[in-house]
Amino acid sequence: MGRLMPRICVVGAGLAGTELSWQLFKAGFEVSLYEPRFSNVFVDKVHSTNKCAELVCSNSLRSKQLHNAAGLLKQELRLCDSLLIRLADKNSLPAGSSLAVSREDFSRDATEAILSTKIKIIKEELKDIKSVLDDYDLIVIASGPNTSKSLSDSIKKIIGEEDLYFYDAIAPIIRADSIDMDICFRASRYSNSQQAGSEGDYINSPLSKKEYYDFVELLKSGDKIPLNEGDKGIFFNACMPVEVMAEQGSDSLRHGPMRGDGLIDERTMKVPFAAVQFRQDSFFGDLYNMVGFQTRLTYPEQKRIFRTLPGLKNVEFERLGSMHRNTYINAPRVLNNDMSLKKNNRVFMAGQISGVEGYIESIAQSILVAGFIIERFLDKKNPLLNSFAGKTAITALSNYIVNADPSNFQPMKINFGIFTPLSEEEKRKFCSSKKKFDRRLAMSKRSIDLMSKYFHKNN
């Protein structure tokens, strides 16, 4: 008698691998799960237990509130019957409006849940994808931001050296509607709007001589996150933190990312002494990233110092800058819409390595992968994956990672800026006010409405 269900190999029992293995097992697949930590072998310095779904740093799964995209994402995961969000709720600790968990109880319960199934545990590192490809119908790589060296090499052999990255150099992302456009102006370098026939793709914050040198001094004196010995190799010229450039010489930045050269403010027809450029970062133009502003300043210092820039006094940050080790792929270049690799569609990527950032994002992305695998093999069409595109937090994330600009791809946390904006009809239905808070809540109501109808119909 032939095999009944496809055999899936999941690599890594972190947040993504644990959730994914559970979801696939529940759907009836034969699942094998590779994880060296089960035999107390650690491929990184970040994990320290032999349990599933270890929370490596903070014990917070962020906001519980629905006007916050992280709150909505968790609510959607509850509707999708996420094992890990259920266990997080079960092991929650008092933390105001955030969902904090007892990390030991959370990981213990996750491990017990996995061990209570027939998932086959392989207590080893998977070093070479091709060596096991013939043993399974599909392989899902969920080996996280600290994927072992051998497996990284094996991934590179499939997707190409240039599309696997080993660290983030993240510049802050700001909300367009919080930039003061009476001070900032639109222009692309060396082409003013008349010549280009457009408004100019960038928003620019112009600095006078005094403003520039004052800003450089603030960067130099700002509090920075200390550098680990192992991270010292990550800076090279193209990705140097903005404060390190400032320390190299007071004029470095105005000859680098802050040069005013070629930027004409049409209101005055002047070229600023220096400028910070903001480049569109979301399909709908509500998010902009600060070009060349990757930084190791602490989060409070980034807010304090960057708000001194002209036109940014009241700016809202959707994501702050950071630089740290992180293995991830150039998802928009290498992934199919279903999160399998274009170069080999029997290999899927799940969790942080796929280009999302954060605990709950890694869980959510793995739920999507499970959905796509179920669709592929069991032929169950799932509107959660397709027709809700960008209207739910889960599909906003997947939309982002497969459709973002590949020339500047950086991992993403969930935020309302990557959602499909509310249509006029949806605004009438879910929100009568123009206040940002209400608009965000309306996005959540739209998502919960769509998902609840779907689950109501199917249960």
Ligand SMILES: Cc1cc2nc3c(=O)[nH]c(=O)nc-3n(C[C@H](O)[C@H](O)[C@H](O)COP(=O)(O)OP(=O)(O)OC[C@H]3O[C@@H](n4cnc5c(N)ncnc54)[C@H](O)[C@@H]3O)c2cc1C
């Ligand atoms: C230092 C650090 C701190 C972080 N802090 C936070 C935070 O506070 N909040 C937050 O939301 N996010 C944080 N993140 C980001 C991220 O969300 C987490 O790393 C999250 O755990 C990612 O989930 P994952 O399942 O993709 O990877 P992981 O949870 O890291 O799981 C990957 C698993 O794969 C295993 N593995 C690796 N290589 C192999 C191999 N070759 N074969 C088999 N198994 C392998 C690893 O042992 C590990 O168990 C942090 C990341 C880092 C690196």
